[in-house]
Amino acid sequence: MSSTTLSPENQALLERFSDGKVLGLARAITVVENERAGFQELLHTVMARGPQAKRVGFTGPPGAGKSSLVAAVATEYRKLEEYLGVVAVDPTSPYSGGALLGDRIRMNDISTDPGIFIRSMATRGSLGGLATTTKEVVDLMDAFGFDRVLVETVGVGQTELEVTAAADTVVVVLVPESGDAIQAMKAGLMEIADIFVVNKADRPGAPRLVKELRQALHLRAGSALRDIPAHHGVDLGRVMKEERTTSAPPTEAEGWSVPVLTTNALTNEGVEELVDTISEHRAWLEQSGELEQRRRSRAASRSRDVVDREMRRVAWSSDEVRGLLARGVDQIASGGGTPYSAADAILGSLLR
Ligand SMILES: Nc1nc2c(ncn2[C@@H]2O[C@H](COP(=O)(O)OP(=O)(O)OP(=O)(O)O)[C@@H](O)[C@H]2O)c(=O)[nH]1
Ligand SMILES: [Mg+2]
Structure with a gap:
């Protein structure tokens, strides 16, 4: 595959895209979303330079305040003059193409800023995870030249776990209403979170959830199994052992201990700290070699996705x-x- 196989139409599109024209990006996304002729060659051409953007995923249960938080974080990054792409994935929405975020309170504040490009998309009912198309749109945004790409996915089953297939840093957003730390463990969130955020810190129950999450993370790191009291009649230590599904080593042994932060996305409380923590995680990713590792596994999963899709297409056509x-x-x-x-x-x- 090379850019010489691009149709004249896609060649023109590529030129606009490469010139940094937002219209070129928007068209490229449409071509990819609709799997128009030549979309794979287009992706191949723009992705050949490799990933460049800092990708940060925000995931968590419906209504946790992910969009509000993304908007608040985006506003911070704009102060630092970063050029930003935002992809919001809504598994239940029948819409795609940006209609949805316009309704959202905080997203409105940032959607008129030319330094931010926001794209909202439906997952098209693929509940098994993030649609390949979604990952391709994130790749397009990365290739377009944004300094940072923020990805919001609503936590429904596997979708939230798959955010790792699109992002370098995963921020899991919980709220007091979303349940306790045991539920978070059972949902596999301990495995994917690089940073926990308890949003809606203004609500009752936030400090308790923070405490529980810290204890659970502590256990995950394999320390202090003894002094944790039983919770809801369940021994956290035992639950952890039963629920751990991956063979990944405990996080602290990898040199990053997952912090639990609190935010109020409406008043910006804690947002600066979150931005700082994301930077710290980035530095750790780069220094430890973990970034390269994550990019490699992302490359493998993306390649598998493409093979799966092509096999299906070849078979049924x-x-x-x-x-x-x-x-x-x-x-x-x-x-x-x-x-x-x-x-x-x-x-x-x-x-x-
Ligand atoms: N009290 C309070 N309300 C908040 C906070 N953050 C968000 N909200 C409110 O919570 C509601 C949901 O916020 P969203 O940002 O849309 O949440 P979301 O997680 O993106 O929602 P979905 O994308 O639909 O899953 C809105 O009414 C927000 O105004 C917070 O820190 N405190
Ligand atoms: Mg949202």
């Missing part, structure tokens, strides 16, 4: 495969055949 499927269905209907015998015939043909 083949006349032979469609014929075999029709025959398989006939055999199932007339008895004796099963979806497995049908699939066997199809795979046999594809892998031949």
